[in-house]
Amino acid sequence: MSDVIFREYAISSDPARIDAARVHHWLSTDAYWALGRSREKQDAAIAGSINFGAYEGSSGRQVAYARVVTDHATFAWLCDVYVDPAVRGKGLGTALVAAVRDHLEPHGLRRILLATADAHGVYEKIGFRTLETPGKWMALGLQ
Numbered sequence: 001m002s003d004v005i006f007r008e009y010a011i012s013s014d015p016a017r018i019d020a021a022r023v024h025h026w027l028s029t030d031a032y033w034a035l036g037r038s039r040e041k042q043d044a045a046i047a048g049s050i051n052f053g054a055y056e057g058s059s060g061r062q063v064a065y066a067r068v069v070t071d072h073a074t075f076a077w078l079c080d081v082y083v084d085p086a087v088r089g090k091g092l093g094t095a096l097v098a099a100v101r102d103h104l105e106p107h108g109l110r111r112i113l114l115a116t117a118d119a120h121g122v123y124e125k126i127g128f129r130t131l132e133t134p135g136k137w138m139a140l141g142l143q
Helices: 020-030 041-045 092-107 120-123
Strands: 004-006 009-012 048-055 061-071 075-083 111-113
Touching: 004 092, 004 120, 009 061, 009 092, 020 061, 020 075, 048 092, 061 092, 075 092, 092 120
Parallel strands: 075 111
Antiparallel strands: 004 009, 009 048, 048 061, 061 075
16 A cells, blocks of 8 residues: 555555554553553564554654454454544544555455444544444454
């Protein structure tokens, strides 16, 4: 994916640009779904996923992150979406998720899923909806 420009930010799926230490710090200390996640576990998650970062145009510093687990054919799970608190409220989270959606579009996936406790509005802006029949879905390993 070539960089997507949103205001003063570049959104990229270039794995070489991911600041793994920064991502680990964000998620393990400030993301309710990943509190306490080890660096080793986070590095393994990064290695097994498509990773997206948003970077300040002036400094190149990473300011947001998202990753996708997918088979590239029928299904994807969007997870670990995080925007640095210093840049929240500017639409960057929505732009990041839209870039992820657009990156996956050529694969013709039947479904992209995600889970959120508090950011429904961000995802609804780009087409995500709550499940109509959540009773059909099951999960193993819920805590």
